Every structure is written in structure tokens, then in C-alpha cells.
Amino acid sequence: MGRIGIVSYGAYLPRYRLNRAVIFKALEWLNPGGMTGEKAVSNFDEDSLTMAVAACINATDEIDRKKIEGVYFASTTAPYCERESAAIISEALDLNPNVRTGDFTGALKSGTVALLAALDYAKGGGGNMLVCAADCRLGKPGSSVELLFGDGAGAVMTGDENPIAVFEGAYSSAADFPDFRRSEGDKFVRASEERFIRDEGFAKIIPEVVHGLLKKLDLTPKDINKIGYACVYARDHATLGKKMGFEPGQIQAPLLAVAGELGAATPLVTLSAMLDEAKPGDKLLLASFGNGADALVFTVTEEINKLKNRTKLSKCLAAKKELTSYEKYLVFRGILPIEIGVGQDIAPTQLPLAWRERKTIMALYGTKCKKCGTPQYPPQRICVNPKCGAVNEMEPYHFADRKGKVFSFTEDYTAASISPPLIYSMVDFEGGGRFIFELTDCESGSVKTGMSVCMSFRRKYHDIERGIHGYFWKAVPVKE
């Protein structure tokens, strides 16, 4: 067994940013606030699961996903209580069917718990494990956590094949510390008093695991090039680092002002930020917080210079669009019910059909004709090329990773949409194949024919009455 650690990494932040001033403007009569900066908010068709898929795609952009042996997903906001998110993610990523999957939930530290489980898997002789963490927690309108929480996802792949950061060791603690909670049926997270969360919570628990780990590895704060930790509140971040013995230059800037407190995703997104900047030889210390804490140390290797893409989180931070309407935010998050059109309720999902067609729907598989080479979506038995028409000569063909071009499009004001107009397009894929896809993460007036698009795994519908989250792929305009 070689050295184990992180083989690749990725991040995803939803495109929309809600400036906290927008929330103040709407709710100043209720909560005079005090928090500045902006938070990342997911589009109406995103949730923790879709953001995790996006982060995983970002983390495996230079990797053959068929070499992945499992997926661990950490979140406190998984779409289903019973029905595994990691299994859905592995379908969307088109992993081998014999992978190991697991959901880690409950605690905000579940991101590092999943990461440690994946490192243990490698330690036990296993191979590449994809670890992703995502959250989109809701604070009650008018609450301070509403201002605090942001949406996002991080992912790393662990293994022993040329790691970019070698795992040196970890130190954990468990505590039933009552900072945040959400019970069955709760839509919003309840928070304890901020001073209590600080003084009895992260200000004690994070130093305990950080110092515990340094001692265990026989290191001092000076040996650490960068430390990233999840300490909930921006104003306490620098103080805590100083208290633990770190200089300001050693402390990874928190994401609170640019993305918000990302829940279970905070450690992995923070790690992405650290790895975007890391140099070979750097020692990175990462600490989570939530019902205890985990601290981990990694040593960055020369392998990191071989990665072609080192702007994983920085690109997410740069690719943003202001959401200027607080009401729209409430609608996107399902807080404010709206009329999307009478009679436009969601048709039942025929689950045996969805199961049979899962490669088509979840992994965006079509077919390619072995006789004439024409890719076609959805899968056909008889070739759609009028000059071919070969029968049963198809092989599976994966469209999800392929770019396409907008052949034609429309902005439909009659279609049911939470964010009208519904924009959809006839997409022509590079290498062949054509189908109609909804466009997302774009505004009315911004789409042109010939524009490049890539495919993004999104929530197609949420059938609240029947408890079904329907997922499918949409097209997102990409800058050339």
C-alpha cells in the first residue's frame, strides 16, 4: 500500500448570491441584523444532492470515474430520509454498480466523518472513494441563521494512487453540544444563543481537537502552513485562530462573507479553497465542528502540480449572479408558496418505468449505432438515422459529460415553472445527438442560438404529495 490521502478535489457553489443587505431591506422591521456580505443560494432546481453531484463532477474532471469504488455523501439536508442519496449520486455519476455507498448525516461534522471513513477504507486496502458533502439549510425568515446559512458542496476523492495530499492523522471528539437542531417535520434549523455556541462550543471544542492532533503528530502550530476550521461566526474566526496559536497568514479565510455557513459542506469546501492555493510540502490542518469535531492533517505532494485544474473553488466564487429579490429566494427555497398555474400539478412518477430507464434518466445515457456511428438520445432500438435504420445494433452512449450547442430555443411563459419563463432548447451535442433540454442558470434574454452548453444534474420536480424528488439533466450555458 502506498501513501493514502486525497487524490483529487472539487467544489460547487450555486450561481446565485443573496447579499445580506437584500434580506435586511425586506426584514429590517423584524431583524435589524448586523451581518454583512453575501451567501450562496441554490437555484430552485438544486438541492444538496444535485450540488453534491456537481462537486463530484468537478472533483473527477481528470479521473476515470469507472475507477471509483464508492461514494460517501454527507449532509443534514438530504432530500430523502429513507432512500439513499449516495446511491442516487452514484447513478448520476454513472459509477460501477458494485460500489459502496453511504449517507452520513445528523451532524455538521458529518463531512469530515465521511472523509475519515473513506481514508479508513483506503487504509484497509480499498481504492478510490468519492466523498462529497453538501447542505442547503434553512433559517426561519427574520432569524440570524437565515443570514448565516449558505448553500454549497465540496468533494474529494481519497485513495492511495498518487495522492495530491497525504493523510497524516486525525483526532476526533464527540459531544452532544446543543448548538443547532432540526427535528422530524421541522423545515427550519433552530439555534441556541450565539454566545453559548461560541463560548461553550467551538471556542472549546475546535482547539481541543486541533491541539490534540498536533500533539499526536508531534507538531506545533508553526509546522502548519494553513489551517481551515468551521467556527460558525465570522467575527470569532480570527480570534479563535490566534487563540490556538496561529498567525493570521496561516489561517484560511472563512467563506462566511462570500458563501455563508455551508453546514456539513463547510470542511470540504474549505479544503478545496486550501488546495486551490497549496504548494508541495505544505501541511494543511482541517477541522470541522458540530456535535464534536474532527481534525485532520495532510501534507501536500508534488502530485498537486500535475492537476490541470487548480481553480476549483475560486471559479465557483467568481461565477456568480446577484439574486436581488428576497421574495424570489423564499420561493426558490419553498418557503413562500406560489401559484405556478392551475392544473399544472405534477403527474405521478411511474417508478418501475423510472427504475427500468434509470441509465437514460439519471446518467443521461443514449445509444450509438454501431453501423453508422450516430449517437441518439434517448436510447433507440432501431437507428434514427434515416439512411441507416439498423436494428439492434446499438451500444450505450454517455451524453452527460458532453458539451452541446443551442440549436434553437424558446422562452415559454405558459409552462409551469418556479422561475418563469421556462427556457428550453433543442441541444445538438458535440459528436452528434440531439434532444430538447430545459436550460437553467440563465435569464430571459441571455440565450442565443449557437451558444455552448454543458449538462447539469438538477431536480426536475418535487412531487410533495407523493414524496418524490424527480431528477434529470438540464443544460447550462457555458462561457467559451
Next chain:
Amino acid sequence: MADGIKDKVAIIGMGCTKFGEHWDKSAEDLMVEAFQEALTDAGIEKKQIQAAWQGNQFTEVNIGQSALPLASTLKLPFIPVTRVENLCASGTESLRGACYAVASGACDIALAMGIEKVKDLGFGGLPRANEDIMVMGTKGRLIYPNWVNPNPGMFGMMALKYFERYGYSIEEGKRALAKISVKSHHNGSMNPKAHLRREITVEDVIKAPIISWPLGLYDCCGVSDGAAAAIVVRADMAKNYSPDPIYIKSMQVAADSGEGLLYTDYDYTHIEAINRCAIKAYREAGIENPREELSMMEVHDCFSITELVIYEDLMISPRGKAIDDINAGFFELDGKLPCQPDGGLKCFGHPIGASGIRMVYEIYKQLQGKADKRQIKNPRLGLTQNYGGQPPFGVCSICILGH
């Protein structure tokens, strides 16, 4: 080659209700009204009808499944009654069933009924598309872009490609499309049975709210309730019943087989099924130059852009030149080849299953010289055409009628 259906079947009686929002009428009321008019027109007794067809798309709005609604409403005793459904071609399909039965010698007199009662939905538009009518069955719910009717958008995408290909700006293109709707509103204003009877201007069309860009409100047809019926007999018996029977010259159907939706060759500026259907129909009817030989047309103007590409797909206008004909007034009521003399789907209204027979009703009345203020001078041959589905993937029906 089979010799086709030309001059084997004649229509001796037709009926058509007013199309519109019939809040106070049921599907039964509408069927009885259309049927009684057709029966009186044909001058026969109900018991002479030996087979019947019922065309409708939506079973879930008022009508229900099977052809039993027709059999039980009209009290047709123990004869074969069959429901047919082929999207917007359903009405023409029911007439085709009746005509083929008569032409085959299976019976002498048959009834075709088209009916739809969409306004019972309680909301505007059509039933949600993902429930029943997606071209890929209920799999469509899981992969199509939205969960309502994608038709305005699919035709909107065609308009965009058409303008692009032939070098029209969006404004120029919309102005040409507007003239199509203005013409149909003019014709519809003279038709007491039409749903929408108000004249409009090009500016009204241009300024209307966008439905599915670039198409606006007046680029879209109305959604209506209505029924239409036809009684057909063997051609050699026609004169026994009617002094002025109208003869079927051709009935053709062509369905797209999916290439347009999935294969990148399709240019999205025409509808292949309509063109293929037209070629077959003209051959069956013995028409060599449709632009010269046809006297009038009732085509499937579900959207203004649809009517525009139909002009080209039916080989009336050369490819890319339909706008020249529109600007020249070629399709106006007093033009060379009047189109939509009754107001079309745009103004007469569009109760899906009834529309095909409604079109035949207008051609029938025109050929008999009974079209009142809308009467076209000395018509010889008329064409009706439906297209169900969406531009890359649909079914076209064509009927040609004459003396």
C-alpha cells in the same frame, strides 16, 4: 400500386356546432347538435347508419374512454362504433375510418364524429401534456423540459430557426406572422359559428404579450369546445340522397418517425411529415400543380408559424418564399388561394378532435356554394390539413375534396 380512395366516397351530410367556451353544454349536447344537423342535411334516418367513428384526443375531460360516448349519446343501436385518436389529426382520422369502411365495401353509410370538451378543464390551455400525450409515452414526464403543454415552445423554436435561415429579423418575422393572424381574424369575423369574431390589426399582434418567445398571444389559436360530424356514402349512391354531394379526392396520413427530434439533419424550418403527406395526397387526387389547381385550404394554424411553414410544405409557396406570398395577399379570402376562409383554428377555435371535420365542413359548404359572406368564387378543389404533435415529431392528415 393501390388505386387510392379518389371518388369512391361522398359526403352527403355535415353538421358543426358553434365552437367556443360552451360552459352550459356537455359533450353529449354538442354531439347531438352536430349529428342532427348532419342527419337533416343528409336527409337520411339514423337507422341507415351502419358504422360510426368518434375522434377525440382527451378522454379525461368530460368525454371518457372508448366510442361508447358516441354510441350511447346518439343511441346508435348495435353497430360498430370506434374511437380513434391521433392528436390533432383525430377528427380527420375518424372521417378516414368512415371513408375507408365505405370504400372497402364493408358498409354503405357511415358516420364520422369529432368532439372535444376541453373547457371543462377549468383552466386555460390543454390538459397537462406529461400525463398522456407525450410522444414517448409517460417516459416523457421524466425527460421532457416541462410538465405542461410544450406546443407553443416547440413551434416558437421553429419560428426562430425559420427567421434565422431565411434572413428575417425577429421583428420582420413577427410582422409577417401577424398578417397570417390578421387574415384569419378577418375571415372569422364573418363566421357566426367561429369562436373569436373580432378583427385585429398587425400592431395588435406585435404588441400582444409573449406566450412562447418569439410567439405572442395572437400567434396562437384558441382553445374551444365543439363537435362536427359527417355522413359518408358510397360515391355511386350519393345522388340518391343529396343533390350536391361532395366527393373525397384523397385522404392521407403521414407520421414523423422521430428523426427530427433526435437526428441533427432536421433544419427545424419545415415539417417533413406535412410535405410527405402532401406528396401522397396530391398523387392520390391527381393534382400536379397544387398552387394552381387548389381553390381553397383549411390548414392547421395552431400557431401562425405553423401556417407559414405549411404553405411551403404543401408546395404552395416555394421554400423560404411564403412571406412573399403572404405580403402579396395570396392567401386572403379574395386572393388567389384563400386559406382559412372560416377563420381557421385561430378564430373558428380548436376543439382538438372536432377540428379536422370542422375544416371539411367549411370546404363542403364552400363547394356547395353555401358559405354566405365568405363564399369563394367557383371553388373546384379544397384541401384540409391537420398536424398533431410538435414540429419535429407529429402526425399530419390531409383530405382533398371536390365535386
